[in-house]
Amino acid sequence: MSDSIKVSVVIPLYNAERYVGACLNSILSQSLKEIEVIVIDDCSTDNSLEIVKYFNDNRLIVLRNEENQGVTKALNRGINLASGEYIARMDADDIAFKDRLKIQYEYFQENNNIDILASQVVYLHECSESGEVKFNMKHKELTDKKIKGVMLAYNPLMHPTVMFKNNEKAIYDETVNVSQDYMKWLDLLHSCNFSIIKRPLLFYRVTEGSVTNSSKNNKIERHSIIMDKFNKKNNISISKKELKNYLYAIHSPNKSEISMGMLDQTFNLYKNHLYNSIKCSSIIEYRFGYIWLSVLVNRRSYKRIFSKWTVKGSVYILYKIIKDTQCKISFLINKKYNENIKL
Known part of the structure; x- marks a missing residue:
């Protein structure tokens, strides 16, 4: 060096x-x-x-x-x-x-x-x-x-x-x-x-x-390769079927075939891994909640709407709306300020 x-x-x-x-x-x-x-x-x-x-x-x-x-x-x-x-x-x-x-x-x-x-x-x-x-x-x-x-x-x-x-x-x-x-x-x-x-x-x-700019299928395939290696390296017991279910919940526009029970189990396995290793499980809960809500809305099935993931997802969406609005206002103010400086 x-x-x-x-x-x-x-x-x-x-x-x-x-x-x-x-x-x-x-x-x-x-x-x-x-x-x-x-x-x-x-x-x-x-x-x-x-x-x-x-x-x-x-x-x-x-x-x-x-x-x-x-x-x-x-x-x-x-x-x-x-x-x-x-x-x-x-x-x-x-x-x-x-x-x-x-x-x-x-x-x-x-x-x-x-x-x-x-x-x-x-x-x-x-x-x-x-x-x-x-x-x-x-x-x-x-x-x-x-x-x-x-x-x-x-x-x-x-x-x-x-x-x-x-x-x-x-x-x-x-x-x-x-x-x-x-x-x-x-x-x-x-x-x-x-x-x-x-x-x-x-x-x-x-x-x-x-x-x-690649297709959803390519993203799922790449994500699957990486997560499969991650699971093996960290001794996380998730089957190929469970992993596919999890990745389709994240990436696929059609979520009709997703098993909510299997998704709940996968969420909990990953959450527990993050909690035990790096103490940040609460953050992934909100992200998982957002994914959970997107699946429910896509399926138009609300049998599991009273799940803990629904609550987490709702909080995440509200937080995201507030932060996005703040960011856009700040961006517009800075843009206007910069235009005035140029003048």
């Missing part, structure tokens, strides 16, 4: 000739200068590598795999070479805000207990005909307990915004080639502290082939 390098940015690269130039421009022009940028080309078949080599910057390290190995191994190769105090993730098709690395680095200096830090994003919907840029209003600033409390239901961290400490926990599980970030966060659930800052620090590109 080098004292002079504060952050190592690791970028896995595969056939991103349309975007990698803008990506590298955004990273190499960061306000934080004490960085290195490690690009691992995973045997691109287009002009991606040639575009990267065009950049003349001694902070840039470019390597090419001899054969295509996938994102996870490319990431680990870059991480093993990193000499910075912290490692920042970046995808070759995204664009970082100018102060991204500076803001995250300073956050770590002020919060020594945090191990993994993410931020919000501004979505670039390339698949939209209008090319509209949408501000992400879904998530607010999340503390460690809130992140861990929802982690078994969904992955709240945007992977390309993540920065983490450069230590033995930095490596990804190479047996996982899809949603490797989600697997990593679940593996570190018990040993690391997380945080998500509320301001966006990255333009996140959504294309027709991206994970964010």
Whole structure:
């Protein structure tokens, strides 16, 4: 590890000739200068590598795999070479805000207990005909307990915004080639502290082939792979049928075949695991309650409406409405203020 390098940015690269130039421009022009940028080309078949080599910057390290190995191994190769105090993730098709690395680095200096830090994003919907840029209003600033409390239901961290400490926990599980970030966060659930800052620090590109824009079936399949591994690693006894029931309750628009009794049992198993291991079971109860209510409404069956999950879900929805309203009001006030300043 080098004292002079504060952050190592690791970028896995595969056939991103349309975007990698803008990506590298955004990273190499960061306000934080004490960085290195490690690009691992995973045997691109287009002009991606040639575009990267065009950049003349001694902070840039470019390597090419001899054969295509996938994102996870490319990431680990870059991480093993990193000499910075912290490692920042970046995808070759995204664009970082100018102060991204500076803001995250300073956050770590002020919060020594945090191990993994993410931020919000501004979505670039390339698949939209209008090319509209949408501000992400879904998530607010999340503390460690809130992140861990929802982690078994969904992955709240945007992977390309993540920065983490450069230590033995930095490596990804190479047996996982899809949603490797989600697997990593679940593996570190018990040993690391997380945080998500509320301001966006990255333009996140959504294309027709991206994970964010993928079908519900693909999301269920990926989520199933990760949760099955998590269950085995943590000795949580949930059958494949129970896991499928749980994931369909989260992701599927058609919830008519979901067993409420089985869902209740799965909720309790995960809640107890979180309580026994990291003491944040109350947060996941509200998220599970929200899922429970969505199933009841979709099925138009209210036989279990007096369940404890219904109460938790109702409180969660009320809280979400209040917080979303506060966020939108704040956003509009800041927008108006900024317009007045420009005038």
